[in-house]
Amino acid sequence: MPDFRSDTVTQPTSAMREAMFQAPLGDDVLADDPSVNALQEHAAELLGFEAALFAPSGTQTNLIALWGHCQRGDEAIVGQSWHSYRWEAGGMAVLGSIQPQPVETQPDGTLRLADIAAAIKPDDPHFARTRLVVLENTTGGQVLPPQYLAEVARLAREHALALHLDGARVFNAATVQAARSGSDVYAEARSLCREFDSVSLCLSKGLGAPVGSLLLGRRDFIRQARRTRQILGGGMRQAGMLAAAGHYALRHHVRRLSEDHANLDQLARGLAEAGRSHPVLQGRIHVQPWQTNILFTDLQADVAPAFSAWLERNGVRVTGSLYGGQTRLRWVTHLDVGPADVAAALDCVARFALPG
Template identity: 65%
Template sequence: MIDLRSDTVTRPSPAMQQAMFEAPLGDDVFGDDPSVNGLQQQACELLGFEAALFAPSGTMTNLIALMSHCQRGDEAIVGQQWHTYKWEAGGMAVLGSIQPQPLVHQPDGSLALHDILAAIKPDDPHFARTRLVVIENTTGGQVLSLDYMQQVQQLCKAQSLACHIDGARIFNAAVAIASQQQQDPYQVARQLVAGFDSISVCLSKGLGAPVGSLLLGSHEFIAKARRIRKMLGGGMRQAGVLAAAGSYALAHNVQRLAEDHQHAQVLAAGFNEAVAQHQLQAEFSCHPVQTNILFCDLSPKLADFLRQQFTEQGILCTAGSYQSADGQRCRLRFVTHLDVSLAQIQQVVAVSQQVLAHYARNNTRNNARDNSAVL
């Protein structure tokens, strides 16, 4: 099985499991689990925040952040494809009574600064009070630059707005930038988040921990967040067994994210070569790859055939349909991670070569038969 559905499918390595087995435990609701406290302190030191809070999921840490920053009837500016807006079951509205103001994304994945400014509501009782701007980095695998991140936090400060990062894959962004500039990814990560009021960091995606996310902010903010975590049912007792996995991940699995990025590039290059070889450009196109996520847009017919063949070969990905100017298209998503080797990526490329060759031959035969019928 080659599972490219998501980097959430990773399993703890033997070394991570050993760290979990040996973790000293306490009661985190009372604040005395040494492994949880150690993880929270470790994250603060890495990213430059005063305090942190461990919670079961990134969906929860994002919701805790939104409810800590906003009161009932406040508004949060988000992107239309942000996880906080589209993929978290409407939690900010349903549980937080927070009004989302979604904005259209730019081609690079960012929100235009002038769109953010235009969305801020006047201080008028007819409107929800704009209180927060949420940024996601990476977003769909795209990296938002250091300059852009700083421009957003400076805009928020100038407008007296709080600013939160959904940084589920912030270390993927940091590694991508660091690889280009020959810098330390931990230092780049600190620069990416500098000046923001809070950030949510997922430990169970590319970093390879089985469970958990961190919310970071000021002491005052995290004190409020701890109360909301309790309200949402997120207090855990002997959570150190999970926190130990997160500590191991932050120490050992950040720099290796570069391998996942390289594997995604190999996968995209292999697909593009096969598509060009069999002249299927009208039916199969790959989006540019920046980190560990590759999106491919296919005709529905080719997508169905490719996925069927992949499934038979034990290759998993995710898919969704959308309406384009050229008609219905299917978007496949492939996510590389620490449980997929270069040899397995090369195997996927080899299978795709065979599948696309077979598809192209069938298309040629079908077109020939159609032409004969017409004659």
């Protein structure tokens, strides 16, 4: 059953399970779990930070970071479609008393520099104090260019603002950059993180670990982050079994992300061909531009319900939502989707016909 719903649905590989089974354990709340410590030290060195903190989820590492950069009543500039703004249940406001200032996300995934600058509040007691700019890379599967990151960083520094990256899929972005420049994916990931004061990295998306995210930053920032994690109930005891999975993923699952990108490219090209020549879908399905492992396709209203039901009946699992009067389907390739799954999905699409 091809499952394209998300790269969070992956199962640990047998080698990862063995690493989890063999992991030496301690008590991470007491900071003496050797497997957690090894993961944190490895990740910090890998991405060029002084320290790292392992936490249960990316939602939590983002909130911990926001809480570390902002005080009650401060403001964070975020993208209108960012995970930290739209998909984290308003945590920054509910728990952190931080005001989000959303900025419209452009079609290429960026926030316009002029829009960021316009959102920065003057030093006036009537306004929340702007303290932080948040970016997301990748965002909707799109890669933010390194030059753009440098420009946002320059703007943030000019206004004495901190800069946080929701880098849940930053290694997907690094994979694209490495392919373009012929460089090493780990070096590219380190470069993409260079401008940021803090970075959140998810281990349970494309990297295939079952649970966990990392927050990276300066040593004193991470020291405070550990306290915040405890406040939020994120302290775990013998967490080394989970950390070992993430450590294995960082060492063994980064370079294989290019396979996910290749599989998505094959899927996207097949769906685009259906939009050109399929007897029913011709002119009714539009494939959005793609770069990494996430693809969006828009279906016209007259065919969307029947097509979505057809996919479901045939075991092709995707997520869908209404978007601009059409149905937008989201396809994500990952560790547990191979070329045979892509071929099966495209065969299912080819056999689609309107009922009656």
